[in-house]
Amino acid sequence: MTDIYRPNNQEEISQFIYDCYESNRPIEIITFNSKPIGRSIQCSQTLDLSKNSGIVEYQPDELYIKVKAGTPLIDILEVLKSKNQMLGFEPVDLGYLYNGKPNYGSVGGVVSCNLSGPRRFKSGSLRDHLLGFTAVNGKGECIKSGGTVVKNVTGYDLSKLLAGSYGTLSVLTEVTLKVVPKPEFSETFVMYGLTPKEALEVFSKVMKTSLEISGACHYPKNNIDFLRLNDLDNSRTITALRIEGPKNSVQERIESLNKMFKEVKEKTILEIYQSDLFWKISANLECFNNSQKIVAKISLPPTETTGFISQFCEDEIMGINNKYFVEWAGGLIFLEIGNEDPSYLILEKMKKFCKEKSAHITIMKADNTFRTSGFFLSSSDENIKILASKVKLSFDPKSILNPGKIYAGI
Amino acid sequence: MLPETTKEVSLILKYCYDNNVKVVPRGAGTGLSGSALPLEDSVLVVLGKFNKILEIDFENRCVVTQPGVTNLSITGAVQHEGFYYAPDPSSQMACSIGGNISTNAGGVHSLKYGVTTNNVLGVEMVLIDGTIIRLGGKNLDAEGYDLLGVVTGSEGLLGVITEITVKILKKPQSVRAVLIGFDTNDDAGNCVADIISAGIIPAGMEIMDKPLIIATDNFAKAGYPRDVEILLIVELDGTESEVNTLIEKVLEIAKKNKASYNRASESDEERLRFWKGRKAAFTALGAISPDYICMDGSIPRKKLGTVLNEITRLSKKYELAVANCFHAGDGNLHPLIMFDSNNKKELKKAESFGADILKYCVKVGGVLTGEHGVGIEKRELMCEMFNNDDIQQQLSLKKAFDEKSLLNPGKVFPILHRCAEEGRVHVHKGKTRFPDLPSF
Numbered sequence: 001m002t003d004i005y006r007p008n009n010q011e012e013i014s015q016f017i018y019d020c021y022e023s024n025r026p027i028e029i030i031t032f033n034s035k036p037i038g039r040s041i042q043c044s045q046t047l048d049l050s051k052n053s054g055i056v057e058y059q060p061d062e063l064y065i066k067v068k069a070g071t072p073l074i075d076i077l078e079v080l081k082s083k084n085q086m087l088g089f090e091p092v093d094l095g096y097l098y099n100g101k102p103n104y105g106s107v108g109g110v111v112s113c114n115l116s117g118p119r120r121f122k123s124g125s126l127r128d129h130l131l132g133f134t135a136v137n138g139k140g141e142c143i144k145s146g147g148t149v150v151k152n153v154t155g156y157d158l159s160k161l162l163a164g165s166y167g168t169l170s171v172l173t174e175v176t177l178k179v180v181p182k183p184e185f186s187e188t189f190v191m192y193g194l195t196p197k198e199a200l201e202v203f204s205k206v207m208k209t210s211l212e213i214s215g216a217c218h219y220p221k222n223n224i225d226f227l228r229l230n231d232l233d234n235s236r237t238i239t240a241l242r243i244e245g246p247k248n249s250v251q252e253r254i255e256s257l258n259k260m261f262k263e264v265k266e267k268t269i270l271e272i273y274q275s276d277l278f279w280k281i282s283a284n285l286e287c288f289n290n291s292q293k294i295v296a297k298i299s300l301p302p303t304e305t306t307g308f309i310s311q312f313c314e315d316e317i318m319g320i321n322n323k324y325f326v327e328w329a330g331g332l333i334f335l336e337i338g339n340e341d342p343s344y345l346i347l348e349k350m351k352k353f354c355k356e357k358s359a360h361i362t363i364m365k366a367d368n369t370f371r372t373s374g375f376f377l378s379s380s381d382e383n384i385k386i387l388a389s390k391v392k393l394s395f396d397p398k399s400i401l402n403p404g405k406i407y408a409g410i
Numbered sequence: 411m412l413p414e415t416t417k418e419v420s421l422i423l424k425y426c427y428d429n430n431v432k433v434v435p436r437g438a439g440t441g442l443s444g445s446a447l448p449l450e451d452s453v454l455v456v457l458g459k460f461n462k463i464l465e466i467d468f469e470n471r472c473v474v475t476q477p478g479v480t481n482l483s484i485t486g487a488v489q490h491e492g493f494y495y496a497p498d499p500s501s502q503m504a505c506s507i508g509g510n511i512s513t514n515a516g517g518v519h520s521l522k523y524g525v526t527t528n529n530v531l532g533v534e535m536v537l538i539d540g541t542i543i544r545l546g547g548k549n550l551d552a553e554g555y556d557l558l559g560v561v562t563g564s565e566g567l568l569g570v571i572t573e574i575t576v577k578i579l580k581k582p583q584s585v586r587a588v589l590i591g592f593d594t595n596d597d598a599g600n601c602v603a604d605i606i607s608a609g610i611i612p613a614g615m616e617i618m619d620k621p622l623i624i625a626t627d628n629f630a631k632a633g634y635p636r637d638v639e640i641l642l643i644v645e646l647d648g649t650e651s652e653v654n655t656l657i658e659k660v661l662e663i664a665k666k667n668k669a670s671y672n673r674a675s676e677s678d679e680e681r682l683r684f685w686k687g688r689k690a691a692f693t694a695l696g697a698i699s700p701d702y703i704c705m706d707g708s709i710p711r712k713k714l715g716t717v718l719n720e721i722t723r724l725s726k727k728y729e730l731a732v733a734n735c736f737h738a739g740d741g742n743l744h745p746l747i748m749f750d751s752n753n754k755k756e757l758k759k760a761e762s763f764g765a766d767i768l769k770y771c772v773k774v775g776g777v778l779t780g781e782h783g784v785g786i787e788k789r790e791l792m793c794e795m796f797n798n799d800d801i802q803q804q805l806s807l808k809k810a811f812d813e814k815s816l817l818n819p820g821k822v823f824p825i826l827h828r829c830a831e832e833g834r835v836h837v838h839k840g841k842t843r844f845p846d847l848p849s850f
Contacts, residue, residue, distance in 0.1 A: 061607040062710050084609065114551065125551050127559055128528045141799040149708040151525060151742040151780035153514045153563045154788075154795055155822065156804050160527070160559020164552060181609030204469055208491070210583040212648070249652035301470045301548035331550050358532075358547035377553050383543050388555050390810035395803065406554055 004046045010134065010142060010173040013052065017171065017400075018140025020045055026400045029167040031070050034105030035094050037113060037364065038166050038405040040371040049108060052173060060085055063179050064131055064148045069108030069172040076107055080179055088180040089126040090117030093284040097365055100290030108172040114164030117283035118215040118242070121328040127163035129178040135162060135170035138396025148176050161391070167402045168410075169395040183244035188215070188275040189257045192236040192266035196220065196309045196326065199239040203302060203329040205260070206241060211253045215242030215279050216329035219287070220314060223323045226287050229274045236266070242279060285334060285364075287325060293336045294343060294366045298350070300359030302330030308359070309333070312350055339367055344374070351378045376406060385410070414459045416534060416542055416572040423570065424540030426453055432816050433538070435566040437477060437509030440501045442704055443785030445512060445565040445821050452819075455570060457508050463487050464573065470548045472531055474575045477508025481515070484576060493578040496523035499781070500689045508571050514563030516781035518614040518688065519645075521739035523579065525781065527562040534573035535561065538812045548575060560807070565783050566818040568811040582647035585613065587681045588657055590664045591638030591671030595619075598640045599715035601667035602738045605644065606711065608663060610656055614645040615739030616688050619718070622695065622733040622746075629694035632687025633680075635671045642738065643684055691735045692746070699731070699748035701757075705764045707771030708780035711741045720770050721745050728763040730756070742780035743771070769794050784822045792824055 007013045020027055028043040031050050049070040057066040060083040067076060073091060080086055092115040095103030104110065111133075116125040132146025145158035162169055194202065199218035206213050217240050219227065224234040232238070243253045254269060261267065270278055288295050300308060305326060313324040313335060324335040337343045347361075354360050361378035363370070379385060389410045392399065404410070413419045426433050432452035439446055448454045460476035466487055467473070473484055473495070481502040484495040498517035499505055505515065511533065516525040523529070532546030545558040552558055561568050592598040598617055605612065618626065618641050627634040634641055642664075646656040657674050664672055675681035687694075695702055709717050718734060725732045736743045747763050749756040768778050772794045779788055792801060805823065808815065 059710070061603050061712060063606060114556070116551075120550065124524060124528050127556055128524065137803060141803070143800050143803045144796070145800070145804075147708075147775070147777045148710060149742075149776055149780070150740045151516050151520060151708045151737070152777045153781055153783050154778045155784065155792065155800075156560050156807055157514070157527065157563050158560065158804070158807070160556045160562075161807075163559075164554075164556055169555075181611065184609070207471055208468065208580060210492075210580050210649075212582075245648065246652050246655055248655065249649045252649050252651060299549045299551050299553075303467075303469045303548075328550060359549055360553035362553070379553055381543065383541050384545075384554070384557070387537070387543065387557065387810070391555055391557070391807065394806040394810040 003044070004048050006048045006051050008051050010052070010136065013047070013049070013171055013173060014136045014140050014142050016047060017136050017138065020400055021139050021398055024398055024400070026403050029171055029402055031106035031109050032072070032103065034098065034103045035109055035113060036098060039376045039408065040368055041402060041404050043403070047171065049106065049171070055079060056174060060179070062148065064176055065179055066148065066174060066176040067107055068174055069106065069111070071107050073104035073107045073110050084182050085179045086182045087129060087177060088119065088123040089129050090119040090283055091115065092117050094364070096289050097285045097291060097295060107175060111163050111172060111175050112165060112167045118217060118279050118327055121216070121331055122212070122214045127160050130159040130163050130175060131178055132176040133159055133162060133172055134174040135172045137170045138398060138401050143170065146176065150178060166405050168392060168405050169401065171401065185247040185250045186242060186244040186272055186275050187250050187254050188270040188278055189241045189243065189254055190232065190268045190270060191239045191261060191264045192233060194218070194237055194239045196314070197306050199237070199326065200302065200306050200330050202239055202261070206257070207329055211243065211256060212245070213241050213329065214244045215240065217282055218326040220324065222321060223287050223325055226289065227278070227281065229270065229278060231268055231270055231274055232278070233268070240278065242275065282327070287323065288334070288336055288365070291336055291365060294339050294347070294370060295364045296335050296337070296347070296350070297362045297364050298333045298335065298354065298359060299331065300333070300354070300357060304357040304359060305330045305333065308353060311353065312346060334364070339370060347374070351380065354378050355380045379407070411453055411455050412459050413455065416536065419455065419536045419570055419572055420540040420542055422453065422455060423536050423538055426816060427539045427814065430814060430816065432819055434818050435570045437506035437512070438480065438504055440505040441509060441513060441785065442706065442782040443779065443787040445783045445785035445818070446509070447786060449820060457506065460508070460572060467548065468493070471578055472548055472575050473578055474573065475507055477511070477571050477574055478506050481505050481507055481510055488578050492581050494581055495576055496529050496579055497526050500692060507574055507576065511562050511571055511574060512564065512566045513781065513783035516737065516742065518616055518685070518737060520737065521615060522611050522613045527559060529577050530558065530562055530574065531577055532575040533558060533561065533571050535569040535571045537569050538814070538817050546575065563783070565785060565822050567808055567822060568817065584650040584653045585645060585647040585678070585681060586653050586657060586675050587643055587645040587684045588660060588672060588674040589634065589684060590642040590644065590669045591635045592640045592642065592668065593638065593670055595640060595718040596715040597668045598642055599712070599718070601642060601664055601669065602714060603712050604663045604667060605660060606739070608659060610659060612644045612739060613647045614643070615737070616643040617641070617714070617734070617736040617738040618688065618691065619734040621731070622691055622735055625694040625698050625733065626687035626691055629697060630687040630690045632683050634687055638671050643688060645681070688735065695733055695746050695748070701751045702746045702748045703760050703764055705743070705745045705747065705767050706779045706782040707743055707768050707776055709741045709743060709771050709774055709776035711738070713774040713776070714738060714741070717743065717770065717774060721767055724763055724766055728759050730760055730763055737780070740780070741776065765791060786821055789822055790824050792822070
């Protein structure tokens with residue numbers, strides 16, 4: 001039987017964790033339970049942060065927003081929209097992946113997972129937009145780092161560590177995020193029928209120009225049915241490039257793309273409304289809507305992407321046909337594979353590939369069996385694991401915060 | 411010690427670890443806060459021989475380099491293909507990329523393109539016990555804890571970096587800079603805030619006050635107006651039409667804020683001349699004052715006018731002249747306090763003046779250091795920003811990397827912390843057992 005505790009503020013969170021620390025009780029940390037990500041964990045206590053919610057301070061001209069960590073992300077996005085601003089890392093709504101419906105969850109949860117959308121390769125990841133935080137460590141002590149300013153090298157940059165730590169180091173109570181002006185205009189240049197190799201060549205070519213592409217993805221033929229937009233033909237592979245900025249500049253750059261790819265016959269341009277929708281659907285992994293399989297995210301150098309696809313995603317001769325798509329101008333692949341025995345073998349092979357090619361895997365979704373016995377991150381370097389374990393203990397000496405969520409035993 | 415290979419660095423560190431010898435890592439030694447200052451009882455590991463660029467990879471948009479390579483030579487190695495490395499500290503001709511990582515160096519373009527931490531993809535580093543690890547690489551985002559993120563800006567306290575992978579960017583199609591002059595600090599401060607509020611993120615936005623305008627113009631012949639009290643340099647980049655539109659918008663905002671002068675660059679040569687003055691600020695000041703110390707606080711942009719006025723007040727109080735340059739876009743200020751080191755009292759006064767400025771920065775919601783690091787210069791001021799629990803947490807993290815505290819000891823953290831080291835004094839809800847004892 002799990003006890004659920006819902007504190008109202010940082011002081012109550014601190015007291016609760018202090019008590020758990022003193023009595024060696026492990027705690028699972030949740031807010032809206034929107035993201036069953038990471039390894040499955042068993043804890044006697046559940047800490048629900050949903051009451052620690054609200055916007056503390058929003059300064060549009062200082063380009064930051066300070067919020068309590070339990071605040072629903074959607075509320076923050078609405079407030080920013082009212083001032084024509086946004087979060088530069090383009091937050092990802094994993095609600096579709098887990099439950100087939102939108103649910104961004106809390107800002108603390110999104111920060112803890114370091115989730116960044118299609119703009120990542122241009123604007124940086126979430127961790128680059130986290131300016132500061134307050135949190136409670138595993139001893140119940142309230143700690144802070146960073147601030148509200150963008151340039152800051154006062155002490156260790158703990159914000160980087162906490163972003164993407166899946167609640168295993170400290171419990172975030174307040175976060176300050178950088179905000180950016182919403183681009184005035186955007187359009188998406190779509191090319192049809194390219195092979196993954198050709199798409200990767202397109203990415204390589206445009207990334208060597210000054211066109212400032214802010215989204216670059218490729219969807220193969222077996223993964224385009226869900227893309228239903230008026231001006232989009234979803235019968236052939238789709239390779240999309242997003243351009244954002246002042247209207248005249250966007251149109252000039254779209255024209256440059258037209259010239260650059262004049263030999264590609266089949267193409268279209270998505271105007272601003274459809275363009276925004278396209279990237280939202282892509283960011284939110286809607287192609288894996290309520291997937292019952294294993295969904296993995298593979299971060300890799302763009303030059304290794306074609307090789308990875310032919311080994312693990314699609315290959316006619318080998319009979320491989322997994323649902324996938326390529327994001328981040330070739331630097332990221334999302335892949336869905338079955339959750340039966342042969343798939344586990346594929347995952348092991350993928351791990352080997354990643355070890356050799358400076359790449360890594362994150363399991364975004366899996367069934368409980370896999371989440372209990374399988375891996376969450378593909379890390380293979382023992383020295384890094386030892387260091388990660390020491391870092392964990394430096395925040396949470398009794399390992400009571402989400403224990404085992406990232407690695408078994410850490 | 412002047413090692414040449416990672417293996418040698420590893421052997422040195424292992425020896426030091428086994429024999430409890432302190433180690434201070436050092437790059438080009440251009441740092442401004444004393445992070446790489448040798449200690450009398452330590453081994454100085456200088457990375458000067460790690461001076462080669464190892465790989466230029468345009469396909470993956472990155473460069474793999476040794477840490478002793480200068481910041482500017484990375485851009486030098488890729489500019490023939492129209493690429494560059496974004497962070498550009500003023501010392502970029504001399505400072506090493508390894509040193510940039512240790513202080514998370516910024517520069518004049520960090521408003522739009524970020525500081526070092528936003529532009530580094532990976533490092534190879536040696537831990538104090540000689541273990542060699544790789545964090546990140548040519549792919550994006552950390553796997554597990556973002557150790558790369560915490561190593562960046564750690565001032566050599568967590569490990570010795572022996573190889574670095576940085577992201578390179580394609581140069582924008584068009585870049586223009588505009589000079590805008592004002593008669594008061596408040597007008598300039600408001601103009602900066604209004605530009606940002608209008609949704610414009612310039613590639614760079616810099617402010618200099620009168621003493622620096624004159625000094626840098628004399629030194630670099632930058633073509634600055636000499637009859638304005640304060641000068642704003644705004645750089646905009648993008649496509650040609652985008653840049654022209656943005657310049658018009660910026661000039662309109664400047665006019666509303668009572669700008670008394672403006673000039674937009676008409677050629678790249680002229681633009682670079684505008685920057686030549688600003689980038690020579692520290693050198694130029696050397697010509698008018700025998701000594702100066704350079705401070706480095708960060709503040710909320712809208713407090714710019716208030717902080718400038720406070721600096722003027724403090725300047726009168728301490729009877730020391732001061733010149734100011736700011737990375738106004740990101741609220742990072744560099745007041746330069748002038749003094750004469752032949753007069754012993756003046757050095758002390760200058761240091762107190764500097765400390766007062768930084769304390770004021772924290773008071774208005776800013777931080778002690780934006781890009782120079784804490785080093786030894788600001789370590790005693792850490793308590794202005796952090797309480798005991800905050801500092802103990804940072805010290806615990808240090809121990810995770812370096813349990814014997816052999817790497818660069820005495821830097822960053824207040825040296826009186828020893829009374830509470832190890833975090834054994836548990837402070838809960840502000841109740842300490844010995845509240846009257848000083849602790850940090």
